[in-house]
Amino acid sequence: MRLISLFFIASVIFFCCHHQVTEPNKVANKLYIHIKDAQDNPVQNVGLHFYYNWREKYSNFILNADPIPARDTLYQNYPNPFGPFGLTTRFNFSLIKTCYVKLQILDRIDTTTVIKTLVDGNRSPGMYTVSWNGFNNEEEHVTNNFYKYRLKTENFNDTKTLFQDITDPATIKSLNCIPLASSNNNGNIEVNFDIFPIDYAVQYTGESGDNLGILTIPDSINIVLIKEGYVTIDKLVVFEENKPLELSYTMIKEPD
Helix, strand or coil: CHHHHHHHHHHHHHHHHHHHHCCCCCCCCEEEEEEEECCCCECCCCEEEEECCCCCCCCCCCCCCCCCCCCCEECCCECECECCCCCCEEEEEEECCCEEEEEEEEECCCCCCEEEEEEEEEECCEEEEEEECCECCCCCECCCEEEEEEEECCCCEEEEEEEECCCCHHHHHHCCCCCCEECCCCCEEEEEHHHCCCCCEEEEECCCCCEEEEEECCCEEEEEEECCCECCEEEEEECCCCCCEEEEEEECECCC
């Protein structure tokens, strides 16, 4: 009986110790990043960003339209994507009568979240052009992502999609863009794949305003890790569906 009791106690101790040192199971479709410094200390408050290296050249498009259009219309923003060749995009919309107008940039997933209000007031009939420089209502620059934009009047409501893609990590850092996520006290970032708009499609526009096709973000993108005082990390990664992705990086302090 005593031997059985000792065996039981030993088993419990082994189980508890084993449980404490076992690495937790990683969840499919989730990204795990561990960040440390040169001394193997965790680095907290590292901002996570991404870009898709889109190299198509865009130029402004000229909309030839009557001063008073035939119907209310919201056009595709141009250039789209914007970021690689300019940090401003433009929106054209037309009104057939005087009305109250609201044009807003929205979160791509939760469209009740307003990123920026561009127009909010009465407008006369005609064609309008409005610009957006990527800053939100709090005057913070948003990070690369897909966003919705919506034109709403008394009798009209239309929503389209735009894509900001700043492909220069130094510019992302200088703009102090809001990160998608930040590392915790242990130097860890854990996010679901869907924080990145993989397989998300958007209409893109060319130099004359014509729709040139559909741009879809592939499963290979560049992730960017930014922290003031440290050298920025810029790495191409590939996501595999139904699998976790684990990454470890060492951040080096910038020279004085």
